[in-house]
Amino acid sequence: MNRALRYGKRRVKALLNRFVDLRTPEVLAAEELTILGQGEKCVLYVGSKYDYADKSRGLSYEHYHFYHTLKNAGYSLIYFPYDEFEQKYGAKKMSRMLREALYYYQPDILLYYHFLDWIDHEVWKEVASLPTRSIIMLGDDMLRHEETRPIWQLFNCVVTMEPKIYEKRRKEGSRNVFLAKWGVNHYLYRDLGLERVHDVVFVGQAYGQRPAIVAKLREAGINVLAFGRGWPGAKRISQSGFIKLYNQSKIVFNTHTTPKPDLIAMNARDFEAAACGSLIVTQDIPEVRECFEVGREAVVYKDIEEAVEKIKYYLEHEQEREVIVRAGHERVLREHTNEKKFREIFDFAEGPQK
16 A cells, blocks of 8 residues: 555545534544643643654654653643644644643743644634743644744744754844754653674665765765665654664764755764764764764864775774764763753743843
8 A cells, every 4th residue: 555545545534523423622632632741841742743744654752752752751731632632633623732731731831842833823822811931842843834934923933953943033133032052851861781793873864975985885885774765665664663773783873964065064863872882983063063073072084085084094903993972972961962952942931031
């Protein structure tokens, strides 16, 4: 059965469920939502549960890295997986469920990771009038800045991971914008002490320049295993598979290329690999130098020739490699966990905007 047909059948089933289910939004909110934990601060987290809102692709990055972090970070947490609720009940009823949750639980913080514009904008406007501090986190902000403007303008606090877009908002007069960096869920991504059986791995989709980069490493005699959508023979890896892979790798090679040829942007793989005890050999961009001390906590390269040279060197010099691995691991746990970043974001959102 092809993907389009499977998707069509899921949508038909979802539509039937919407017509058959006569429960009101307040009943659905009461039955679907519960408070997890007993912290001083109550957080209503709204995010996509499934990868690209598609259950067949598995659970999403934000489910593992954001929801799971918040669940373990000592908050009273309410999880609102809006893609799952939209598929069950439709966008209109799902939006009403969110409104019910806001008034019933009266959270201190509403944290929304934006992916698809399914939630009624009137709900976001209503949040802005309540004591709850509303925060929107934006992925792909460089590519979707103008497209998402009607949404992010409705929030108390806007979180971006793009320095250029941060500066653009500041120049426009925004004082409620917070510049965050990628981090890692250290509750999941840990050094498990597994045997390092892989020399070099690359994790990421096979788009743009990436296939050519990996091919050049292999031509230089480096055994690189590539994982992600688009690589020949590659299958989807589960979250446990990623954690195991990082734990079994001596070196994790990374590039910060994106689907847009002229756009270079840091991603989370450097932090994930370091948290799992691998040496990161990553593209030399300013954001990496802000997060790691180059040469002591991470290894960087400016071109493929330098990458080849450094990968071969650190494969042959295990003791030197391990010194950098330990320092990088300590730096990530000290400064680059998602738990630490969320606390900084919440403090900013609840304080006076500068």
